[in-house]
Amino acid sequence: MITGTTKLLGVIGYPIAHSLSPVMHNSAIGHLGMDYVYLPLPVKPENLSQAIEGFRAIDLQGFNVTIPHKQAILPLLTEVSAIAHAVGAVNTVWWTGHHWAGTNTDVAGFVAPLKAGERDWSQATAVVLGNGGAARAVVVGCQHLGFANIHVVGRDRQKLHAFQSSWLPGNDSGQTESTCVPVPFIHTWEALPHLLPQADLLVNTTPIGMHPHDRASPLDATLVALLSARITVYDLIYTPRPTQLLHQAQAQGAAALDGLEMLIHQGGAALQLWLQHPAPIEVMRQSLLDYLQL
Ligand code: NAP
Numbered sequence: 001m002i003t004g005t006t007k008l009l010g011v012i013g014y015p016i017a018h019s020l021s022p023v024m025h026n027s028a029i030g031h032l033g034m035d036y037v038y039l040p041l042p043v044k045p046e047n048l049s050q051a052i053e054g055f056r057a058i059d060l061q062g063f064n065v066t067i068p069h070k071q072a073i074l075p076l077l078t079e080v081s082a083i084a085h086a087v088g089a090v091n092t093v094w095w096t097g098h099h100w101a102g103t104n105t106d107v108a109g110f111v112a113p114l115k116a117g118e119r120d121w122s123q124a125t126a127v128v129l130g131n132g133g134a135a136r137a138v139v140v141g142c143q144h145l146g147f148a149n150i151h152v153v154g155r156d157r158q159k160l161h162a163f164q165s166s167w168l169p170g171n172d173s174g175q176t177e178s179t180c181v182p183v184p185f186i187h188t189w190e191a192l193p194h195l196l197p198q199a200d201l202l203v204n205t206t207p208i209g210m211h212p213h214d215r216a217s218p219l220d221a222t223l224v225a226l227l228s229a230r231i232t233v234y235d236l237i238y239t240p241r242p243t244q245l246l247h248q249a250q251a252q253g254a255a256a257l258d259g260l261e262m263l264i265h266q267g268g269a270a271l272q273l274w275l276q277h278p279a280p281i282e283v284m285r286q287s288l289l290d291y292l293q294l
Contacts, residue, residue, distance in 0.1 A: 002037050008058065009274055010039040012051065013066035017042075020288055021064055024267050027287030031280045036061070045072065052076050052100065062094035062274040064267075065102075070133060077102040086140045088166065089133060092270040103273070106137035109266025110236075111145055113257050114201070119232070122146030127195050128184070129153050129218050130205035131163040134236055138203050139167070143181040150184040151195050160186040192219075196226040202249075204235045209243040217244040224248045231255070238263055241294050260288060 011021045017040070025038035043051040045068055052073075055063065065073050070089035074080055077090065078099035084090045090102035114121060126142045128135050131154035142150045154160040165171065167183045187195065196202070208218040217224075227233070233249035235242075238259035246256040268279035288294075 003035070005035055007036045008039065008060045009036055009062055010041040010060065011064040011066060012041045012043040012048075012069055014042055014044050014068060016040045016066070019066060020263065020291065021066075021267060023291045024264065024284045024287050025271060028267075028271055028280050028284050029275075031283040032275070032277065034275060034277070036275070043069065045069070048072055049076055056095070056100075060095070062092070062270075064270055065091050065093060067133075073102065076100070083107055083140065086143075087136045089136065091266065092273060094273055104137065104140075105266040105269035105273075106134070106262070107141045107144065108269040109262040109264070110137055110141040112265035112268075113261040114141075114145060114232075114234070117232075117255075121201070123148045124200035125149040125151070125198050126201040126203065127151045127153060127192075127199040128203045128205060129208075131156075131160055131186070132205060135163070135203075135205040138205055138236075139184050142201070147201070148182065150182055151187055151191075151199075152184045153187050153189055153192060153195070155189060157188065160188070192223055193226060196223060197228055199228065199231055202227070202231060202233045204233075204237065204243075204245055207237070209235065209240075209245050210237045211239040214240045215244055217248060219245060219248065221248075224252055227252050227254050229253055232257060235259060236262060239292060239294075241292075260285070260294075264288065 011019050019040055022038050022040050029036045048069055070091060073090050079101035081103035084102055084104040087104045090104055092105050093100055093102045124147050126147045128138050131152050139150055164186045204218050206218055209216045232255040234257040235245050236259040237243050241258055250256050264284050267284055268281050271279040
């Protein structure tokens with residue numbers, strides 16, 4: 001129940017109507033019986049700094065950050081975690097009592113289902129399709145899991161080179177955290193026939209196959225046939241479930257992971273930061289499955 005004492009949390013983005021975070025967080029808060037509410041907060045890009053000042057004025061306790069503010073918010077925060085610097089984006093902000101601090105829980109969200117299995121990923125090879133914002137969190141996640149080789153596949157050579165240079169020593173990336181994390185190799189899509197047979201993990205960070213393009217897949221039948229029996233295929237998309245790519249991978253005998261787990265676990269990590277209490281992951285998962293009618 002929302003009362004006069006209820007504390008405020010939320011998510012900023014523009015547009016924000018599509019966000020699933022209010023469903024998942026309010027279900028979790030209700031389950032825990034804690035006196036918080038989580039609101040969708042539409043903030044236009046030109047109003048970002050004004051909104052952050054306003055949040056202090058209304059005593060907002062913390063908030064998630066989504067497109068288009070994930071990078072733009074960095075200079076507005078007093079404290080930014082090493083992991084958010086490595087990704088180059090913030091998705092979770094909290095008030096420390098003195099200032100706004102930000103981090104990136106997409107990395108924790110991405111690695112959670114990979115850590116849940118028995119598999120040891122150290123020395124493994126990852127192939128990442130796409131070189132946008134989500135791919136950055138995926139690369140940092142793979143670095144944290146100890147992958148020996150991370151191959152990033154994109155369609156635009158210029159963007160690929162910019163992506164790779166951001167990881168080189170001297171740039172504000174994962175290199176600041178450790179000197180021995182692998183810099184991703186970059187490739188265009190033509191390299192996939194060579195890359196796929198050696199991959200232990202394939203991650204789709206492109207929107208190919210996302211609803212309403214349910215039948216689309218980033219891999220055609222010839223490329224799917226090159227997936228090794230040991231591979232795990234991880235699609236960051238969560239609708240449809242499974243995606244065409246995961247359907248193909250499972251038919252090939254591969255292990256499959258979808259984006260719902262990443263979404264739930266990045267939310268769980270954020271909620272834990274705000275409430276200083278473990279997040280009810282199963283409640284969050286069920287709320288999304290119910291809401292999405294999956
Ligand atoms: P983004 O920054 O726009 O990056 C998308 C990437 O996909 C870019 O590299 C883009 O290439 C590439 N791409 C787009 N269409 C393509 C096509 N037809 N062929 C080849 N490459 C294509 O988006 P993002 O924020 O990284 O998000 C990407 C996906 O991940 C979305 O489906 C999103 O829903 C999902 N995601 C899921 C979670 C989760 O929690 N599960 C979290 C974040 C994102 P160019 O740069 O050349 O355009």
